[in-house]
Amino acid sequence: METKLRALPRRNVRSVPKVNSSWKKVLHNYELYLFLLPTLIYFIVFHYVPMYGVLIAFQDYMPTLGVSGSPWVGFEHFERFFNSFQFWTLLENTLELSVLQLLFGFPLPVIIALLLNQLRNQRYKKFVQTVIYAPHFISVVVLVGMVYVFFSPNGLINNFLMIFGAEPVHFMSQAGWFKPLYISSGLWQETGWAAIIYLAALAGVSPEVHEAAIMDGANKWQRILHVDIPAILPTAMILLVLSVGNLMNIGFEKAYLMQTPLNVSAGEIIPTYVYKVGLQGAQYSFAAAVGLFNAVINFILLWAVNRAAKKLSGSGLW
Numbered sequence: 001m002e003t004k005l006r007a008l009p010r011r012n013v014r015s016v017p018k019v020n021s022s023w024k025k026v027l028h029n030y031e032l033y034l035f036l037l038p039t040l041i042y043f044i045v046f047h048y049v050p051m052y053g054v055l056i057a058f059q060d061y062m063p064t065l066g067v068s069g070s071p072w073v074g075f076e077h078f079e080r081f082f083n084s085f086q087f088w089t090l091l092e093n094t095l096e097l098s099v100l101q102l103l104f105g106f107p108l109p110v111i112i113a114l115l116l117n118q119l120r121n122q123r124y125k126k127f128v129q130t131v132i133y134a135p136h137f138i139s140v141v142v143l144v145g146m147v148y149v150f151f152s153p154n155g156l157i158n159n160f161l162m163i164f165g166a167e168p169v170h171f172m173s174q175a176g177w178f179k180p181l182y183i184s185s186g187l188w189q190e191t192g193w194a195a196i197i198y199l200a201a202l203a204g205v206s207p208e209v210h211e212a213a214i215m216d217g218a219n220k221w222q223r224i225l226h227v228d229i230p231a232i233l234p235t236a237m238i239l240l241v242l243s244v245g246n247l248m249n250i251g252f253e254k255a256y257l258m259q260t261p262l263n264v265s266a267g268e269i270i271p272t273y274v275y276k277v278g279l280q281g282a283q284y285s286f287a288a289a290v291g292l293f294n295a296v297i298n299f300i301l302l303w304a305v306n307r308a309a310k311k312l313s314g315s316g317l318w
Contacts, residue, residue, distance in 0.1 A: 090268060094269040109198060135192065144254060152172070181258070245305065270291075
């Protein structure tokens with residue numbers, strides 16, 4: 001006998017709104033976001049809120065009137081900088097120092113990391129790592145002081161040259177030696193520290209991959225080329241994008257400390273110029289305009305290189 005089931009009447013049930021999955025993840029991991037909160041507050045307070053001060057680049061800023069009361073002049077300060085006789089010298093010095101620092105400073109940590117990764121004596125490996133990491137912890141002031149001591153007319157380098165009968169060289173008084181000393185001292189200080197992130201990426205390579213390559217008859221060079229380099233390539237591309245995006249912002253401390261009246265023609269860069277005209281010369285609006293120009297160039301380079309990296313390797317910042 002067939003049992004007939006009566007259709008139950010439909011009830012008006014309110015649809016429950018779906019919670020966004022991303023917010024579910026945030027609520028589930030709220031402890032981690034609480035750890036991140038101080039960093040977010042730091043960047044908001046000290047990096048994003050001060051962006052309001054960029055307005056003075058388009059004003060004739062007067063401290064007594066403030067940002068809201070200073071007269072608006074538009075692009076007058078930018079035109080003044082572009083038409084000044086120092087513009088091309090500053091741009092050339094900044095770009096030359098930045099590009100040389102990138103050309104020598106970017107591949108060298110990769111090479112050091114690949115070489116260290118091939119060492120099998122762990123004690124010797126740790127000793128080498130400690131030696132090349134140590135200069136990173138030397139302050140810029142102490143580093144420049146060491147450069148002055150070693151390369152002075154009576155310094156270690158000139159004494160070594162005089163042993164072979166050469167005449168002492170006034171390194172810090174010649175404009176031609178400013179860039180080589182700046183780049184070489186930076187390489188000595190930062191190469192070992194920059195290699196850490198590549199060593200961390202190489203540590204993530206499974207030993208089984210190297211064992212399989214050895215079983216296939218691959219030598220050390222082939223394993224570096226086909227196993228190690230592909231493993232660090234995404235990390236290297238991201239660091240390259242960041243380095244190029246920061247190309248114009250090389251910092252004024254070291255360049256300013258290394259400047260002398262005789263080598264300032266090669267050592268004057270945009271950051272040191274902003275410091276001199278802004279803080280020493282009290283030309284706040286003009287210095288803000290020059291600094292904003294520098295930041296815009298950095299942003300354009302960052303966007304362009306990130307787009308190129310995404311097309312070439314598929315890795316980028318966004």
